[in-house]
Amino acid sequence: MGKNILLxxxxxVIRYLFSEILGDYKGYNTIQAQDGCDAVExxxxxxxxxxxxxxxxxDCEMPGMNxxxxxxxxxxxxxxxxxxxxxxAEHDIADTNGIDLLLNKPVSPSELVEAVxxxxxx
Numbered sequence: 001m002g003k004n005i006l007l008x009x010x011x012x013v014i015r016y017l018f019s020e021i022l023g024d025y026k027g028y029n030t031i032q033a034q035d036g037c038d039a040v041e042x043x044x045x046x047x048x049x050x051x052x053x054x055x056x057x058x059d060c061e062m063p064g065m066n067x068x069x070x071x072x073x074x075x076x077x078x079x080x081x082x083x084x085x086x087x088x089a090e091h092d093i094a095d096t097n098g099i100d101l102l103l104n105k106p107v108s109p110s111e112l113v114e115a116v117x118x119x120x121x122x
Contacts, residue, residue: 008058036065060086068097081119
């Protein structure tokens with residue numbers, strides 16, 4: 001059974017591209033969420049359904065719950081790794097918010113795959 005990755009970004013195109021790269025190309029199972037609040041719902045649903053989320057890949061700037069708040073929530077409640085892909089996040093702020101790895105957008109497909117493999121080796 002493949003590993004499950006929760007992709008969180010308010011940009012549907014980014015979610016689609018990341019899902020194509022990680023899901024169709026690399027065989028990971030991807031679940032998409034449009035913002036932090038939606039991600040929390042997806043995490044709760046997955047837990048209720050017995051489906052473990054193995055990694056979260058999130059944007060930083062989103063309406064509602066941003067990537068920093070989501071990352072803290074994920075660490076406090078699930079203890080799973082979080083990769084942030086952002087054009088605005090700063091490394092020192094990311095480090096103090098439970099983010100395991102910060103990628104600067106734009107992210108190349110190979111960069112995304114290599115980052116995920118650090119946490120979910122195939």
